[in-house]
Amino acid sequence: MTERIDLIPIFIMGKRYDVPPSLTIMKAMEWAGYTLIRGVGCRGGFCGACATVYRIKDDPKLYFGLACQTVVKPEMYLGQIPFFPAKRASYDITQVKPEAATLFKLYPELLRCLGCGACTKACPQELNVKGYMAAAMRGDIALVANLSFDCILCGLCAARCPAEEPQYNVAILSRRLYGRYMAPRSEHLRQRVDEIETGNYTAEITALKALDRNGLVERYKARDIEP
Amino acid sequence: MTYTPEMLELIKVVEATRPQRMHQKFPSMSLEERDKVLHGFHPDFLPEGFRKVRVGPGKGGEMPNELADLVEGRPLIGPDFDLSNPDFETDVLVIGGGGAGASAALLAQEGGAKVTLVTKLRFGDANTMMAQGGIQAADRPEDSPPIHYLDVIGGGHFDNLPELVEALVNDAPVVIQWLENLGVMFDKTPDGTMMEEHGGGTSRKRMHSSRDYSGAEIMRTLRDEVRNRPNVEVIEFCPAVELVLDESGKIAGAVLYNLETERYFFAKAKAVVLATGGGGRLHYQGFPTTNHYGATADGIVMAYRVGGEPLFLDTMQYHPTGAAYPEQILGQLVTEKVRGLGAQPVNLKGEQFVYPLEPRDVEAAAFIRECKERNLGIPTPTGQPAVWLDSPLIEMIQGPGTVEKALPAMVRQFKRFNIDIAKLPMLVYPTLHYQNGGIRIDADCRTKIPGLFIGGEVSGGVHGRNRLMGNSLLDVCVFGRRAGKTAADYIGQGVTLSKPTLQHLVIWNKELDEAGINGAVQSPILLPNYTRKG
C-alpha cells in the first residue's frame, strides 16, 4: 500500500477516508468510492448544487464552499447541503409592480433580518448578501439586482440565517423585477421585432433558402465584416 | 497551490519572449493550411475515433465509438415492463430541465396543456447554466436576420437545414424580447441599447450578454418562471430511460427511473418534448469536457430506438481552451474572450504558433499539433498535454485592471488555486464542448414519430456541422419554445391513445441479436462513472 503515503485524511459525514491532497471535495468523494447523485451538477461553479460546510480539526470555525471548486485539506470534516427548503413565493411577473411593497408582500419575513452578516460569511460567491438584504428592506430593487447578480442559488446563506430569510429567492425576484420593469427599454430590439412580424425579411430569407451550395458560398464569402 | 517549481521555470521562457511577442501579429492560416491541420489533427478526422452504427435508423452512419456503443446498447428495462398502471398521466411530458426543456414547458402551458417536466438532476443543473459568453440575435440596425442566416449556414459548412436556420434567425429578436419580458437582465447602455459583441464567425456584432453569467441568468429566470406557473409540475432526479409508444406508433409517454429510490415507473403522456441536451460526459477520445455531470447523450439513445433519425453526429465541437491545469478544473472552459482581449497561445519555447482567433476547430487542431507532432507542449503532472495561454499580455495591451473587470468568473476560477491570471499565463488544451448534430427535426420540432418533439442540443440540423458561439443558447430558446407550442397544438387537435407498449424493444433486441451485437453495454447510462473502484 505504498500509494497511501501521500494521502490525507478527510471525514465525509463523519467517516474517515484517505484521499490524494490534490483533489476537489467532489472528486475526493468519488475517489473515496461515492457515486454522486445529490450535490453535483455542473462541476464548474455555476449551478450551486454542491454547497458544502466544513470544519478543520481543532478549529471551531465553520467554512463554506462549493465541492466542485474547493480542494481538500487534511482533517477536513465535511457535510453537504444539497437541498435547502427555503420559502419561495409564487407570483405572476406580469401583474407585480417593481416596488418595495411587492417584496414585502411576497416576503414579509424580510423585515425580520437582523443584519448579522452570517449570510455574507457563508456565500461561496463572496457576495455581499447582508448588503443586498439591507437594500431589499429599503426597497432598492436595482441595488439588490446588481449586488446579487452572481448568485448561483446554492442555499448556504439561507441555511445560516437566524431570521429564516430566503435571501436568494428575494434576490431573483428583484432581478426579474429589474429586468422586466426597470432596466432601460431597448428600442432597436422592439423595432426589429415589429419588422420581422410585418414580414420585412421574408423575401430575402426565402431567396437565401433557395440558393444552392455554390450560391451560398459566394454570398458567404462576399459578406462585409463589421470591424 | 500554484504552479509547480518546474512550471515556474518554464514560465520564465514565456516571460522572456513576451515583450517581443506583444506586437507580433501571427498570420492567420490560408484555407489550404486550415484544411491540412484539421484533417491531420482535429479529433473529428481521426478515423480510429469513429465507427459505423450497425443497427437502427442511422445504420451505416458514423458516430464516435463511445456514442455508437451506447446507441447500440441494450435497454435498461425489458419489453415486458408493466405499463398497465402509470404512476401519473399528463398532457405534455417534457424530458430535461435545461433551457430547452424550460422554454418548452412554458409554451406548452400557455397552449393550455397540463405539463410535467422531469429531469435527471436538479432543475437547471444543465449545460445552459454554464454558458458564459452570450446569445446571438440580429437586432441592431446594421444587422438583419438574413445576415445572421448567412453567418449560421457558413459556420455550419453549408450543411444546415435551411428551414431550421430560418426559424432560428427570425425568432432570435423575438426570443430576446421574450426573455427581457420575463426579467432577464441583459447588458445595456443607459439608453437601453444592447451591448453586443462579435463571436467566432459573426459578421456583425450580435452577441448579447449578461456579464459572464449569460446562461445562468437565462436558466435561473426560466426556471423561476416555470415554478410560478400553475399546471406545470417539476419532478427532479427522475431521468427518462425509454420512450413509450402506443399500438399505433404514437408517443404515449416514457419510463422514468427514480435515481434515489432506484425504481422504474411509467409516466403516461399524450406528447413528449425531448430536451436532454448533449453528451460531453462520454469523453470522446478521452477528452475532458466543459459539460455538466448529466450530459450523457441519453436523448439520442432513446429517440434512436423509436426511429429518430440522427444527423451530423459524426462531428463534435472541441473548445480550444479548456483548462489543462490545475487538475481540479481540468477541461473547464476558459472563455474565448481571453484571446479576444489579447492573450496569445504560446509553446514550450515561448513562441507563438497559431493566430489566436482561428475558428474553434482550427485553433483546437493547431494546439493538438503543437503537442502531438511538434512535441512543443508543456508537460503537466497528470500527463495532460497543454499549451500556454499568455494572459498577462492582456493588461500590457489593454491597461491595468482589465482582467479583473472583463473576466470576473475566470479570475475567480483560477484565484481559488492561487493563480493570478493577470500575472501568470494559463495552461490550456482542447476540451469536448458541444454536440453539433443530433436527432433530425423540422422547423416545428416534429420528428418522424407522432407526438415526439425535440429541441435544444439533442436536436440536429440547425447548426449543420459546426455551431457558432451564441447560437446555442438561442437554439434552446427558439426550438424549446417551438417544441412546447407544437406539442400543445398537437394535443389541442385531440389525441386518443391506444394501449401503451414497449413492442419497439422487442424489435430492437431482435435487431441487435441479428447483427451479432451481444455486448454487455446497457443504455442510456444516465451518469458517467467516476467512482474509483477498490
Ligand SMILES: Cc1cc2nc3c(=O)[nH]c(=O)nc-3n(C[C@H](O)[C@H](O)[C@H](O)COP(=O)(O)OP(=O)(O)OC[C@H]3O[C@@H](n4cnc5c(N)ncnc54)[C@H](O)[C@@H]3O)c2cc1C
Ligand atoms: C461551459 C459551457 C459554455 C457554453 N457557452 C455558451 C455560450 O456562451 N453561448 C451559447 O450559445 N452556448 C453556449 N454553450 C452551449 C449551450 O449552453 C448548450 O448547448 C445549451 O444550453 C443546451 O441546452 P439544452 O436545454 O439543450 O441542454 P441542457 O441545458 O444541457 O439541459 C439538458 C437537461 O436534460 C437533463 N437530462 C439529460 N438526460 C436526461 C434524461 N435521460 N432524463 C431526464 N432529463 C435528462 C439534464 O440533466 C439537463 O438538465 C456552452 C456550453 C457549456 C457547457
Ligand code: SF4
Ligand atoms: S443571515 Fe439572515 S438575519 Fe443575518 S444578515 Fe443575513 S439575512 Fe439578515
Ligand code: SF4
Ligand atoms: S447569495 Fe446565497 S444562494 Fe446566492 S450564491 Fe451566495 S450563499 Fe449561495
Ligand code: FES
Ligand atoms: S457542481 Fe455546480 S457549482 Fe459545484
